[in-house]
Amino acid sequence: MTTGFGKGCHLHLIDGSAFIFRAYHALPPLTRKSDGLPIGAVSGFCNMLQRYVDGDHGPDAPTHLAVIFDKGSHTFRNDMYDLYKANREAMPEDLRPQIPLTRQATEAFNIACKELEGYEADDIIATLACQARQAGGRVTIVSSDKDLMQLVGDGVEMLDAMKNKRIDREGVFEKFGVYPERVVDVQALAGDSVDNVPGAPGIGIKTAALLINEFGDLETLLDRAEEIKQPKRRETLIEKRDQIELSKRLVQLDCETPLDFTLDDLELRDPDPDKLMEFLAEMEFRTLTKRIADKLGVEPPVIADTPAPAADEPQAEDIPFDASKYECVRDAATLRKWIDQAYERGWLAVDTETTGLNEMIADLVGISLCIEPGAACYVPLTHRDGASDDLFGSDALAEGQMPLDEALQMLKPVLKDPSILKIGQNMKYDAKIFARYGVDVTPIDDTMLMSYAMHAGEHGHGMDTLSERYLGHTPIPIKPLLGSGKSAITFDKVPIDEATAYAAEDADITLRLWKLFKPQLHRAQVTTVYETLERPLVPVLAEMEMHGIKVDRDVLSRMSNAFAQKMAGLEAEIHELAGETFNVGSPAQLGEILFDKMSLEGGKKGKTGKYSTGADVLEDLATEHELPRRVLDWRQLSKLKSTYTDALQTHINPDSGRVHTSYAITGANTGRLASTDPNLQNIPVRTEEGRRIREAFIAEPGNVLVSLDYSQIELRILAHIADIPALKQAFADGLDIHAMTASEMFDVPLDEMTPEIRRKAKAINFGVIYGISGFGLARNLRIPRAEAQGFIDRYFERFPGIRRYMDDTIAFAKEHGYVQTLFGRKIHTTEINAKGPHAGFARRAAINAPIQGTAADVIRRAMVRMPEAIDGLPAKMLLQVHDELLFEVAEDAVEKTIEIARDVMENAPDPAVKLDVKLTVDAGKGANWAEAH
DNA sequence: GACATCACG
């Protein structure tokens, strides 16, 4: 007979949710072999439980133990404040089914497993901790959740199991600046963005602690708020009193939750080997089952090594592709039949055929649909009659097509019906085409983006690649249908029967890919990435691209003329200096002139046997000779003219007078966008002459361009990911980060910093992001390699976290074949285990990818939220340049737009990721892009 | 179509 919980007893309370989330994020996406059930978090959870129970806790060993879970999402706090935890992101879809399994796991280990409807786990923990304390026992709360810190003291401590660090009263004081009994007061003032506790605006933990320590407690502070000297603070406290008091009630844990068990029920129990083995075997945890069986001295059960059985539906590849089965839809009744099938299923694969690749110009020619593998059709709409070749007949509509308007009127309701999922491959293209005909397409799924979320870095995501790779089928090529070169025709000239075979197949392939990919997203644990970072970007980018940016043709045209004149002058001088005429634009001819004819030093032949005449080579030669300098100047002008001032003019849309770029969502492996036709992400800015091209990018009368860009976002992310305290502090203090690095590296006080020393530090900071090498840094800084290596060694010495980050990242990549961003984006590193020079590239790319990719994720999140945030304002988001967003805004709404857009950008990681470093955004405005930037 | 070059973050 037990004597009951009391003195000498030690209750350990594990925060179940914390264990689950840590397990989920720490482990690769494991699935149960027999049926593909996601199981990674359960596996991690079991390992953590087992390690905890078996761990050596010394004098803190538990006599009583329980794992406490949350139950349901609605608690009594929601009744007080309906926005409580309202901005929490939905649970990842592959985690949801694992939650009940973690309860089962806890019970299988014979550990008490407790939860209570309407209460958070924290309240149960609070109640138990109070009871245990009153009974004279000790308590260890296994969690690092700061909301629980109010419970610490008088025999209650917290344990951060990850860091194996115990937190006592002093630990709480370190975190909050007050002792546990005043923690809720500080929290009430500071609020909590994660849980959406409002608090007092503008007051953080530091200020809150200061105030509480001055006045003793929250009530006194609020009663005597008039005495506060700072006017803003004083007013906030007086005006927001209700909100602050509500916040206190929200963070105050309930010590009197109605529990239907007692402390004695939590007494530590040995597991029942049979039950535990049964559970572990059912989960198919081979290693863990064996390890625990050994420990318990029992025979491990046999876990069958069966592959996943075939899905109940026939596999996509079981149904052969057969073009003769595709239907050509020529009348409303037939189209209706297909639409009805979409309503039966709830989905519809869609593909458009048009007269060209430019969505702003191309006209709709036909639409293909697919419902199930093999069941696809093509609706020809504006095919031209190629049969009669006379001058007038060739433009006539071909026979046997539905009127375009009629077909669109029938399809319009389906395409915008929220209950019908529209499936496409590169849906941004089709959505833009449809938008020009007044048809919205939503909601969507996109197989290209699904592939990107799962396989970035492994292969491309075009339909041909995906079809061959995942369906084992080579699609009908478009080339023979359209021809090439001068005799190429547009799709409207393709005979309808051939068009049907081609177009319907595309929809068929898309649907088959979707059926294959959809369940795989969960298994690869990229559902959240796909649903928050890829798919929602489609309408946002489509909108930006269709809106375009106004470009002043005359400005460009005048610059082109000026450049042509200058180039002609330079060309004459170059020929004069060379003693002969040659094509200055030919690196091969220039190389021969420089290194053979003039016999200059430093001629190095590349792998194609030609001299290298890159800017760095010419720059070196320019100190001694005139010709290379002239060539450099000529090249700069040539570049500006051909790529920018000439080419941009051809991209001005005659209807809109604006330039409409196209963003490739899957263009860069890291998550960055890529801009094409034209590329508006590389408009010159670094030289004065080039920057003037930005003067041609203008706003409509009455509007201005507004540019907002993240300041040093990659270095901030590096500071967070690699956990570099000095770097974090420097950002927190708002220091010049390169100067600070220089000061740290070269022992130069900040007030004695020279531009030259700072420049070196800047190069090193960037080098780190790029996966630094002594050689690369030496070349960049034009210093001896040994010296560069010395810098790097010193950098690692001063910031040891960097080395650790690099080593850990490479090790992770080698083990898993990919690296991840903070938001879960995976970037595959296929060459990481290769031999030879490939490996070096792969390693540097692996180091860079999480940093560049996280920054890309951040701005993607900002972009996705932006339209709603600026809704109602006379402001449009026009362009994205990696860390910059450019807006066109009515003059009188500039300040408001900046305020809102900056807020969205700076808080873009919330609530998914809490960065240790604040993100800051610089803003500019002006009549043109040169002024705004 | 490959290659070299150079524009951007």
Next chain:
DNA sequence: GACGTACGTGATGTCC
């Protein structure tokens, strides 16, 4: 000890 090396893109012109 030698090998090659900063990360991520797109557009243009030359030359085969």
